[in-house]
Amino acid sequence: MLMRMKGIMRWSAATSMALLITGCSTVVVQPPPSGAAVKPVQASNAIGAYTVVKGDTLYSIAFRNGTDFRDLAKLNGIAAPYTIWPGQVLQLSSHGPGPVHAPPTVIVAKAPPPPAPSSTPGFQPVVPATPVATPPHASSAVQVAGASSAPPPASAAVNPVPVAAVTPVVASGGTRTAGGVKWRWPASGSVVGRFQSSAAIPGIDIAGKEGDPVVAAADGVVVYSGNGLVGYGELVIIKHNDSFLSAYGHNRKRLVTEGQQVKSGQQIAEMGSSSSSRDELEFQIRKDGSPVDPLQYLPSR
Numbered sequence: 001m002l003m004r005m006k007g008i009m010r011w012s013a014a015t016s017m018a019l020l021i022t023g024c025s026t027v028v029v030q031p032p033p034s035g036a037a038v039k040p041v042q043a044s045n046a047i048g049a050y051t052v053v054k055g056d057t058l059y060s061i062a063f064r065n066g067t068d069f070r071d072l073a074k075l076n077g078i079a080a081p082y083t084i085w086p087g088q089v090l091q092l093s094s095h096g097p098g099p100v101h102a103p104p105t106v107i108v109a110k111a112p113p114p115p116a117p118s119s120t121p122g123f124q125p126v127v128p129a130t131p132v133a134t135p136p137h138a139s140s141a142v143q144v145a146g147a148s149s150a151p152p153p154a155s156a157a158v159n160p161v162p163v164a165a166v167t168p169v170v171a172s173g174g175t176r177t178a179g180g181v182k183w184r185w186p187a188s189g190s191v192v193g194r195f196q197s198s199a200a201i202p203g204i205d206i207a208g209k210e211g212d213p214v215v216a217a218a219d220g221v222v223v224y225s226g227n228g229l230v231g232y233g234e235l236v237i238i239k240h241n242d243s244f245l246s247a248y249g250h251n252r253k254r255l256v257t258e259g260q261q262v263k264s265g266q267q268i269a270e271m272g273s274s275s276s277s278r279d280e281l282e283f284q285i286r287k288d289g290s291p292v293d294p295l296q297y298l299p300s301r
Contacts, residue, residue, distance in 0.1 A: 048092045057258065058082040059223040063247065065092050068289030070242070091157050097211065175264070176299035179287065181240045183297045184264055186217045186248060187281045195293040201231050202245070202291035203284035210252055210279045214269040217246045217283070217298070218263045225254050232282065233274025238262060249282035266283055 050061060058078065062069040073082055076090050084090070176186045186206070193205030216238055223245070224237035232249035236256060239245050252272025262268060273279045285294045 015096045029248050050090050050092055052086055052088040052090060053228070054086045055087075055226050055228045057086055057224050059239065059245070060226070060229060061090065062289060063224070063237060063245065063286065064229055066289060066291075067092070071289065080134050152288050172221075173301065174299040176297065179241075179244055180186065180299045181218045181244050181297075182264060183299065184215075185298055185301065186215055186283050187212060187244070189281070190267075191295075192280065195291075195295065197291060197293075201249075201282060201284075203249075203282050204294050206273045206281040206283055208279055208281060210272055212271040212279075213267045214271050214281055215250060216264055216266050216268050217285075220246070220262060222256045222258050222260045222262060222268070225256055225258050227274070231275055233276065234272065236267070236268050238268070243288050245286045247282075247284040247286070249284075250276040250280055 001208070010019070044068055050065070052061070056077070058073060059069050059082075061084075065072075069082070072090065072092070073079070075092075078084065164299055167230055173185060174190075175182045187208055189206045189208040189212070191204050192207045193203075195204050196202060214236075218238075218240045220238040220240040222236060223239045223243045224235065227234050229235055229249075232255050234249070234251040236248045236251065237245055238248075248269055250271075250273060251269035252274065253270040254268070255270070256262060256268045271281055285292050285297055
């Protein structure tokens with residue numbers, strides 16, 4: 001009887017230890033994109049990792065974590081045009097502040113074959129993992145520009161590709177060239193919040209009223225247009241060259257889409273108060289991933 005009781009106690013202790021270990025190393029595996037292999041990783045390896053969600057771009061993830069998009073791409077073996085997909089796990093650089101909403105568990109998937117290069121150099125938004133079904137009347141032939149072709153059958157619906165409306169250039173005033181970029185003021189109001197490198201959102205606040213135009217501070221391409229970054233509200237990020245990005249937060253309405261080329265002074269948003277207590281523009285300039293004082297780049301006024 002004594003031997004039996006000892007055996008039960010040993011079994012109970014072993015079972016408790018196994019449950020404890022399991023509870024400390026939870027791994028959640030979700031279906032990866034079609035054809036991708038899944039590699040589970042212990043939760044203890046999740047430090048410095050970020051799981052891509054719908055709406056992310058490589059630029060927005062790098063911006064959120066205070067790192068350069070090129071370093072993030074190199075760290076994760078992502079080549080231009082920097083395509084990422086929901087559910088993909090990215091390793092973050094060790095010096096970054098860490099993800100704002102990184103999940104407690106890890107999902108790691110083997111990267112699928114890269115898609116065809118985008119016509120916009122150096123940018124590609126998140127692409128959905130679910131394949132798009134081919135319409136019943138879609139043709140498998142590739143149309144060559146300039147080649148003649150017969151009109152589609154009467155039963156086939158022709159859906160034109162939507163083209164983003166180009167907002168007019170509304171800004172005036174002086175410009176200043178710094179860092180190889182010709183900068184102008186993104187809004188006409190006065191500065192009510194100064195740059196502090198240690199701030200959670202390091203930029204300047206430009207006062208105004210709801211609906212005032214927000215314009216591109218320089219020529220570039222929109223690499224993020226959304227509201228997925230905590231504290232920025234409706235946000236637009238523009239890439240000007242490999243070193244400089246500018247960001248425009250707290251908008252009432254965004255007027256540009258990701259991948260769109262914009263000109264200096266072109267309206268990109270309407271001022272608002274999203275994620276802010278007053279109507280204002282939160283404006284940032286980042287050089288190689290690090291925030292810099294915009295007043296060192298904008299022209300005097």
